[in-house]
Amino acid sequence: MKKVSAIAAAVAATLAAGSAFAVDFNGYFRAGTGISGNGEADVSFMKNGIGRLGNENDNYYEIGLAEDLKTGDQTWRIESMIAQGNDGAAGWEDGDFNVAQFAVKAKGLIASDKDATMWAGKTYYQRKDIHITDFYFLNTSGTGGGIENLSVGNQKLSLALIQDGEDDNGSGYIFDARLANIGLWENATLELAAAYNFSTEKDDKTIDGDDGILATAIVHQGLSNGFNQTVLQYGTAGYGVQAANFWGAGAYYDRSGLQNDATGYRLINWGVMNLGESWEMGHQLAYLAGSDIGYTGGQGDSDQFSVVVRPMYKWNDTMRTVFEAGYNAGENEKGEDFGGHKFTVAQAWAMGDSFWARPELRVYGSYITDEEGTTFGDKGDSDFVFGIQAEAWW
Template sequence: MKKVSVIAAAVAATLAAGSAFAVDFNGYFRAGTGISGNGNGDMSVNKNGVGRLGNENDNYYEIGLAEDLKTGDQTWRIESMIAQGNNGSVGWEDGDFNVAQFAVKAKGLIASDKDATMWAGKTYYQRKDIHISDFYFLNTSGTGGGIENLSIGDQKLSLALIQDGDYKVQDADGKDTKVDSSTGYIFDARLANIGLWEDAALELALAYNFATESNDQKEKADDGVLVTAIVQQGLSNGFNQTVLQYGTKGYGVQAANFWGAGAYYARGTEAFNDASGFRLLNWGVVNLAQDWEMGHQLAYLSGSDIGGQKSGSSLYTGKQFDIDQYSVVVRPMYKWNDTMRTVFEAGYNAGERIADGGVAKEDFGNAKFTVAQAWAMGDSWWARPELRVYGTYHLDTENDKVFDGDDTEFVFGIQAEAWW
């Protein structure tokens, strides 16, 4: 006689008693291809600074499954998500699949505060992004736990502890990797729903990044702080959001740049211990007329004593420098009917890096213009799935040989994007 697992039977009985197996299937994907004029294939150039429409050369997939298990006044939600990305160059591609989310979130455990949610596991933790540039200006996602939406009067308090990487040291011969020298963590505190004026609310966030040490190894990087204030303004024809962020140490590097949002540039190095930076962002989506909608991004970013240089410029590698930059992106959309639309996107990002007391200076900048003919399931600016055919013109304003001996490039492409 076949023996039934006691654990499996208990799990099945619990699920059957608390749920009708109404699994929440959710996800996101984008996929497409492009042909460039200079033989560069499909291309993506600084999409966080100049916009993502017609400026993505990768395929990216997220598949999520979630289940709500109810018992009395409590709701136990199990969330899971698998994510994977590749360049879409062939029909069958090998690649690592990442368990992006797998967490338990329980609501109703506090009798006096039914909306408070306790959680533990791995999750996308209250991420904040600008859609048209795919820029996550606040992202402390990872493995940890905490409590969300705890009522403090009319405000909602969220507290979390999330692991944030590690740094490994090697033996003198460089062959054997020892146990972690340090492990990073983020203490994340947020206070939301702070009323301001009519249809406006303020959210405050504090991310404190610190590390523990092991093997008698001292962590070279100092602890850093990222402070965020978000003002959400509801409008009769859309919304507008203004964001002010200030970061120190490894978060200072992040705040002064578009690349690596969410990353703490610090583990195992002293290069960023003097860094500080801030950014001022404004973005939103509005109805301009019956058939027109528009999204936009305005950004100013600045930092001082930033160590290293991601672009590989020999002038700044290994040195500290100051940086100032700004970005303007607009995406107007004309709706021909409930399904077909024409979408335009123009973006410009420029700035300068200054090192050696102002003696060494490097300017940088690029622009992009895209026209896309698209078809979507609905007439909203946010309506997805969407099929689009596009043409994109790229211009590098400071390097006349960046595109195989030219400063311009044109890409023709087709893409699908969906979320559900």
């Protein structure tokens, strides 16, 4: 018992010497309920393609705690996060809690490059997302390690090795390399990323799926009234299907072998801009296409496009009216047409007048149509949803 007490005292003394115990409490959540015309509650349909506002049917929570421990010029950051999601149908719901993050990130270990950060553990790794469609176009998060923001001239290099699944046949991994802060023209930068997904086989076992590469180029343009990004991605094998078909992020790799011949790409433009004193708008434009897509029982070509706009009128520093319209259509690898559209009006109140201001309370009405399927009854049927939702990040 004395040995344990001595260790505890030593740890407490070390923490007290390097920190003022200013714990960083951070997180995200969304929660709400709705009433739909077909007798269901909330509805979620093609939200990556037609927009998420008034088109979500789940509650989702992330609770994070982090601490910076300083010693000299070094900062050792301990990050943790618990995440959980459910359908929000009852006051008490069972659900799996996931340790979404638990990592150590150390800055200042390289004397000649103070901004370089070495890390290991489980982390959200430099995720790239479009908020209005809840679409992560690059997300290789997981358990691993690496170095971030290593100076290469004026650019910043990041390298990581992250595990991506394991089964009876072997294990999957992602080698992620990124070069950021490549100067272009005024207020414009380029970021390049390559995720290489590979596997190792156990003795006397075979993994049928080929390795895949997801290459990404992001041009970020700063504007006087906001920003704009243009994204080009190209994928092979399992990453080809993710790029072309189901709005994949670079993880959850399929190693069945059905996708070995697949190639896919997508071109995305998105951003947020002020349109005068009272108006602000976010948008997503996307085109996705692929060939030899082995997915959902088909083995052919596919393509689709998406248009989503979210204009917002600010009545004052707290109250705003938000509109969102979206359209997504195309042809899948089986030669089948699909399509849907949505229009939402939401009256909202937020802590500030920015497009990004949160927490936000909103009351909304959405009209959603499945043009080619039977999601809402007969083919081409629509549904109307009235709901209330809260969203926050901090």
